[in-house]
Amino acid sequence: MIPETNTISYSYPAPSAFIAGGAPRLLLAGYSETEKATGPAFFQGSLEQPYITARCLIALSNVVRSSFTLTPATAAMMKDPIVTAGAEKLRFEGFSQCAGVYARVDVLPGGHSGTFPANGTVNVDFNQPMINALHAVSRNDTLQLMVNAREISVQSQPEESITEKKVPLPVKWIKGLTTVQLFLAASEKVHTLNKVQLRQLFQGIPAGAVKTDYYLTVRGNRPAFSPVKAANAVCVGGIHRLRLLEPLLPLADELQVFVHPDMQSTTWQLYFGNVRFSLSLSREAWRGFSGEGAALDSLIADVPDRLISAMDKYGHVNQEFNATLLAVEEQAGFEEIDQLTTRLAAMGLLGFDLDDNVYFYRRLPFKLNRIMSLNPRMKDAEQLLAEDKVVIISQQQDKVEARVAGSGVTHTVMIDGDLARCTCTWFAKHQGERGPCKHILAVRKKIN
Amino acid sequence: MTHLEELEQLLTTERDQDIVPFLRRLTPEERKALKPGLTKLDTYYSEFVETDQKNWRSRMTIPQAKILAIATFVCYDRNAFQRTNFHFTLFRDGLLGKVISWYMPDWFDAWMQEMAEKETLPGDVDYRMMMELQAGGLLTLTPTLVVSRLPMAINGKHRLYEPARLFESPVTLSEHFWYLFEYPSNVHFSDSWTNSKKTGDFEPNWKGFIQQYTGDGTINRRRVLEECLKAVNRNFNKLQVGWFVDLLTLLKPEKAELEQLQPLLLQALNSPQSKAINTALGYLKVLAAEKSFEHQALLDHLPQVMATDKKNIITTTIQILEKAGKTHPEIKPQACLELCAAFLSKDEDVQTKAAKLILQWADKNDAALREQLSQYSSSMLASTRNVLQELMEGHADTEVAAHEEVERLPLIGEHNRILTEDLIFFASQVFENNATWHFDLLPAMLLAAQDTMTTETLWQLEPAFQRAATVLKRPSGNMGLLDITQAVFFLNYGKWMADNDAAYTAKLNEVKGAQHWWRTRHEMPELEHWKTSRTESAVYMPHRKLLVLALKKIREKDPLPLLSTPSHEPGWIDPEVLVQRLALYQSAGVLPDMLDMQIAIARCALQDTAAALTLVQQWPAGEYQRLFTFLLDAAALPQGPFSMEVAWMQAGLTKAPLTTYEAFAGFSYNHLPVALLNGDYAWKTGGKPYLAYGQYNREKGDYDRYMSEELVMDITFPEGDILKGASPLLQEYLNGVGQYMSVSITDVARLLLLTPNHPDVLLARVMQSCQRSSAYYEVNETGIVLNTLKTLHSLDIPHSEMRYLCIALCMLHADKTVKGYAAEYWSSRIPDRISSEKLGQTIGMQQRVSWAPMKRLTDLISTQTQISRLQNEALETLLTACLSVFTDTPVKDLKKLLEVYAEVLAINNSSITNTAVIQLLNAWQGSSTVKKAVQQLLKRVVQQ
Structure with a gap:
């Protein structure tokens, strides 16, 4: 007989330690690292599209197990996806080992029937028993899910209960989380492809690891990947990473493609009724989101406490807010709100929902004051300032010329409004595409 | 004597039998105190020393290694012991057994688990040892530990099959055995590890074991069958999944069993491995006609099954549907919708089968189906569309889009001006x-x-x-x-x-x-x-x-500035800018460097030269004025006298490389073969004899050599005394790549851009080096070819023989990116800026001798159809020209090429009028492999 019910529960020996108590921010007042969250479940109920959701979670776990830069031996060390429950939504997210691919499964209202007695975030292992259980879910099964501070349990068929050890979030992930949301927030939807088109598109992905960039163009009604650069085409580096989506393609109703204005990332969102799967790719296969400097500019200025307390109102997990509305309501400048959201995103506290164009709030277990250590370029810039290595030569309104002592040479930094240039190798190579260099950051911080 | 001295003595006298009594005498504190001295001993004995002239080995002997392994295990903490190399020795020769009765560190269990996770468990730790350790309460047997060793436990010494070992402990078969189905392991390799030969009814390996003991009821056969099916969906690798599928097949499930297994068979259709899907479908086919067949579940899985582009999977699925449709007609509407996914396949057979079933089952008024069909129409083959004609009426969507003409920008303009x-x-x-x-x-x-x-x-x-x-x-x-x-x-x-x-x-x-x-x-x-x-x-x-x-x-x-600096991307000089630069030299009365001058001339954008010509006309009469009038005025002829022969030659080669100017007849450069200068080399694709390597000949101490033939595209470079004159031509340098071209991937573009008007000289050298054989596709060659192609694509210049050859070879390249790039190069230049006929002929010259696998070409063509009407027509021209140069003897995979040709003709609704192609088709009729395809094509022949 095929078993009828199968309970697999994931629990941690210790409760997931939430947040960040380091600095006494109101925003985080409700949570401290000492609080043993034994409270109610974040979510308890069943999933309406068990088969699709299970398939999406398998795809997510495949993303987490994949690596496009490391050796297979290193890649075999699995990490755990992050689960956030609250505001009628369940989100599961994770990175590939190389941190160059970010994936998220969103179970939207209607995709589940259950309650959210509390809300919160945990990170869970997707180990072999969980994979086995998810693979066994069929369309007619019921899939019960329970998420709380210590564990997530999935039940579709009987027997066995497995306890997993909690693995701390890898720093690379936290760094990736800080950047990817900012890329997402800047992204725009460029293509919507139907069932047939999306299948046609994926047929054109060359075999093996692809070194050159590919460009997505739509000719007539037919989308295609081409190695030839064309105006307005979506540029995808490391296109073979898209193969992670392949198992889900036959099930999807639609694919939407979102692109960062400077092509620094692309996001491929598949829709299955009330379940969404999104996959974001970094600019190139060897570049992880963790190393990009997208958050740096916004970290220069300090954010006023007034705004932090305004943010407190939005401090429920999965609570969404629109940066523009917040700016209007709090009568704050857009720039300030931008810095605030970046700061929070840089702490991994905000995620971005492309469909609704809103940030959502989540809590991750690490400290506020670790933010600097996650941005080495910012740390280096601070050090340059501390060692008094920045000399402003001239400053007229928006125009600044400065000299920054580097290793053995002195760099020239010129800032003209938003345009900044430096003579260092990092800037010479990337021309600002991967965020400012530490020299520009130091100068900006000094004149701020 | 101190403890350390005693230990040293044991080591020097190699008395390994005395180490245990010695250590047992010590208190824990004394053992700990030994650590610093022991570390020094370990370092000393581990050092590699030269034993005789050529051999190097560590200083320690086997007894000394045993002494040190036991001593470090007992005296060190976990971290220190992990840093030693003794964890291999520790598990050998029963050493561990001599210790565990009186000493066992509390970190042992965790350490073993960690090694299992990291797959670094020493080979001497076998299943039996782990069971003994567990029995002694020293080890927790986790599934990971079990599956890391159980696959080998079926063999005894010398890897001989000893199934009795699996019956030593009841837990082995009642519990551990089942972990093999649940966790990733290397059980699939174990079959090839045994040294036993088959003697009885069963293979001496796991499969044989399972077959034997499920037969007699020792192992639950039903559960094995179920677990095999479950195992295909557990993210195991392809080989392991394949092993479980083979096991299932070996056990030959009977119909009654299959009925009970039906839900799992259906679930197996989700497997990422096509072998599993194929096998499951095979079994489902047996059940399909039964009343109890779960047809709804099959429909649920259809999208995934149809998504595999494996022909046999789709064919079996269609057969199952046909059977199921008879007993469960209600599946028909849904099945028709899902079957449409077959039209994404490029295989005519698959499409036709699906189309026929749809036509047979469809409700002609089913709006959803009509909608679905229209969505897939762009990827349908002509024959499919014919079959489904009735269902697709009224849908105008089949019309392909108009050709999107790529905007043609001038060679130079604001779009590519280089800003300093x-x-x-x-x-x-x-x-x-x-x-x-x-x-x-x-x-x-x-x-x-x-x-x-x-x-x-x-x-x-x-x-x-x-x-x-x-x-x-x-x-x-x-x-x-x-x-x-x-x-x-x-x-x-x-x-x-x-x-x-x-x-x-x-x-x-x-x-x-x-x-x-x-x-x-x-x-x-x-x-x-x-x-x-x-x-x-x-x-x-x-x-x-x-x-x-x-x-x-x-x-x-x-x-004075350099003349040759480009003013526009990627390497053009605005003629006006060049004329202005040269004016500076003239007014200063300085003669420019002739190589600088040559590169400047070679880079001059000769598209819109009127403004520059006006400036030249204002120059004082003289050689500069004559030279630049000749260069910039398309109709102008060279006028002597010539003191700057090299500049005049360069101007001639830039302006009209294939023209011989009588005025230059006296130039010293005429001793060079003209092909070396204008790049108009002769080439030929075919068999070429070469001296191949045979077996190694021990007597000769060398390999035997013999004559063989290789299929190559060979460019003939005439001999010429290049770079011998006082002022060599730029083209002479470009010919100097040496016998084995050694050019970096990143340099190719910059070298080609020395002569952007006419890069053929270097281009020919690149092709000879990187594309002589279709099997040249190492990283370096592919990189050079791709960069060459990118550079050519960035230059909007008229085509020459060498460039047609280059595009043709790239379209046949093994690398999909190069191939795709070449196709785009062609596609963005049709209809006027490239001759599809010439390109087709050039491709045909390679493929008539099967220079590259035909699949490379046919696959490429399939991706290029139905993009626009204009492109469909250009494809037809290309393919007709390609076939027209073939010979009477059909080449390998000609059939596929003919099928693609037939498809293109059908899309365009064209007939065949090319007499060469008609003659060839008639000649090929006699060949059984292509007969069917030829006959289809002959129906399209219009006799003139």
């Missing part, structure tokens, strides 16, 4: 290889900045100088010889400036740091005399000579 920026920021960027023209711009900018260069500016260039020093010393992988040459040039420049600016020298002398370029200036090569193995290649000379010229100008404070 601040020298200090630009200089840093030059070494990052961000653009091809950066190489030329740096010397030009340094020349232009001569009068304004201050000590302060030089100081600001420091990061760039330092970068150049790094590039010279440790060039990174993406740097070519040109980047290193540029670095030498720039450092030479820096040194010259320092030597002539006391304030700057003083500042430099203050710099600390041994790696600073100024500190290492004495080792810095002089650009003029710098030599490496590759700098000798003539093809690199022009760039180097330009830099030498720039350096000379700087040293001589010569204010």
